[in-house]
Amino acid sequence: MIRSQFRIRWIALGIAVVLVAFTVVLAVQTRSQPSVPRLVLEHASAPQLNLKTLDGKAVTSAQLRSKTYVVNFFNSWCIPCQQETPALKTFYDQHKSEGDFAMLGIIIDDDAPTMRGYVRDRGIGWPVLVDPKGSAALDYGTTGQPETYVVAPDGVVVCGTLGPSSVAELNTWLAAARAGQQCT
Amino acid sequence: MHVIDDDRATMTRRKLVPWLALALVVAVGIVVLAVRSRPDNSPAARAARLEQQLACPVCEGQSVADSNSPQSRAIRDDIPRRIAAGQSDADIRQYYVSRYTERILETPSNSGLGIIAWGLPALAVILGALSIVVAVRRWSRAPRLEATDEDEDIVRRAREETDGGERHPDDAHPDDGLPDDSSPDHEAPGDENGP
Numbered sequence: 580m581i582r583s584q585f586r587i588r589w590i591a592l593g594i595a596v597v598l599v600a601f602t603v604v605l606a607v608q609t610r611s612q613p614s615v616p617r618l619v620l621e622h623a624s625a626p627q628l629n630l631k632t633l634d635g636k637a638v639t640s641a642q643l644r645s646k647t648y649v650v651n652f653f654n655s656w657c658i659p660c661q662q663e664t665p666a667l668k669t670f671y672d673q674h675k676s677e678g679d680f681a682m683l684g685i686i687i688d689d690d691a692p693t694m695r696g697y698v699r700d701r702g703i704g705w706p707v708l709v710d711p712k713g714s715a716a717l718d719y720g721t722t723g724q725p726e727t728y729v730v731a732p733d734g735v736v737v738c739g740t741l742g743p744s745s746v747a748e749l750n751t752w753l754a755a756a757r758a759g760q761q762c763t
Numbered sequence: 764m765h766v767i768d769d770d771r772a773t774m775t776r777r778k779l780v781p782w783l784a785l786a787l788v789v790a791v792g793i794v795v796l797a798v799r800s801r802p803d804n805s806p807a808a809r810a811a812r813l814e815q816q817l818a819c820p821v822c823e824g825q826s827v828a829d830s831n832s833p834q835s836r837a838i839r840d841d842i843p844r845r846i847a848a849g850q851s852d853a854d855i856r857q858y859y860v861s862r863y864t865e866r867i868l869e870t871p872s873n874s875g876l877g878i879i880a881w882g883l884p885a886l887a888v889i890l891g892a893l894s895i896v897v898a899v900r901r902w903s904r905a906p907r908l909e910a911t912d913e914d915e916d917i918v919r920r921a922r923e924e925t926d927g928g929e930r931h932p933d934d935a936h937p938d939d940g941l942p943d944d945s946s947p948d949h950e951a952p953g954d955e956n957g958p
Contacts (some may be wrong), residue, residue, distance in 0.1 A: 601879065617864065688833030712844075713837025720862035721834065722821045 588703040599738055616728060617720050618736040620763055625650075625730040626718030630708040631683070633695050638683065643730070647679035647756045649749065650728045652721050654689035655697035660725045662699050663743035671705050679732065680753070683708055686715050687724045731756040751752035810842045813855055816870065820863045 612616070627640045651667060653660040667682075674680045684707040686694050691709050698707050710716055719728065728739040729752040737753035737760065755762055802812070811828070817838060819830035827835045838859065859867045871877035910918075917955045 601883075604876070617862070658919055688836075713833065714841065716834065717837050717841055717859075717862060720820075722863075 583762070614741055616726060616736070616739045616741055618728065619739045619761075622761055623736055624734050625728070625736050626715065628708070629685075630710055630715060631700060632706045632708055633691060636706070638706060640734075643681055644734075645732050646679050646681045647732055647753060648683065648730050650730065651682070651684050651720070652685050652687045652719070652724050652726045654724055655693050656689065657724045659743045663725050664703065666744065666746045667674060667706060667751070668702065668704070669746050673746075673750070675704070676755065679757075682706075685710050685715050685754055687713070687721060713721055729753060729756045729762075731759065733759075806843065806846045809846055809852060810839075813842050813852060814839055816868065817859055818867050818869050826869055840843065845850055 596679075616660070625640070629637070629639050630636055649670075650735065651663075653663070655661075663687070667684075670676055671682050684698075684703065686707060686709055694709075697703075708715070709751045717758040719726070722741060725743055726739070726741050727744045727749070728736050729749075737756045737763075741750065752762060802808070814828035815826050817830055819825045819826040819827055819835045820838075821834050822830050825835075827838045835931045842855060845858070850858075856868065871880035873881060
């Protein structure tokens, strides 16, 4: 009888230890928000693009072949997007004359008429693409806006960030992409 | 002899009835479950099911079906297109996993920590069943109480009081002076003349 009582106590103790361990594991499982896009981490190829600009011109991946290009997802109502725009403008002005360089803005969760006004008011000079079905955003696996991706001439997404980027970051990423380097 | 055989057959049939009833209930339950769990494979039903199976990639605790985030809305628009293009549910899920990792799946994965989520309920059921088996076996093995001489004395005295002194021969005690069936003086009726 005493032996069986001891056995039950040991079993209860074992179950308690397992439960405590499980609770601790769950408690320390923090969902940290990544700042580097998954495509960059996986050194993945850039998704195919087949969209139209606000002016109705078609833009495809084929036109971007052998170029180093920057893709920026943004919209008019997102405050970090608005804060990021001056840096993007400075960066674009620095490189727009370079033949192997391209920059694209892709609208995420906003309508074309509003975006036309926003682009005009902010003096955005790079092509802004309409993504009415959100397919480009899904293909890139966006989790918000702004998000920026830098694609190397071989079509691999080498650098980028979730959230606003600075001129210095953009220049570093462009140099890395041209040098065939990954940012991660 | 025939009467005994008939009685035995009746008893056997009576014993079988509950088991047959149980088997019938289980069979009907399995059929109902099988019919009810057969998924509706219409495009709309598949889309609705996939929306429930995918987690909103930018929210906490909401499925794509419940969320109004831009990404969830884009996924809701995208799923019917993929279904129309002939992609299977697994293909569609895999596409979103490739874009948003396995965190987009509402069901836990069958690897890593996900195994705990799948395994714990199964382990609990197995442990519960084992506990019941062990408990039942322990109860069935528990020794029956045996009456001590003292207990028998108590019963005998109680019977004496209730029967007003009349005793059954089996109640005879060696020390109580009553005639004992086993004594040689005792004769069964009709035995007076002997053999």
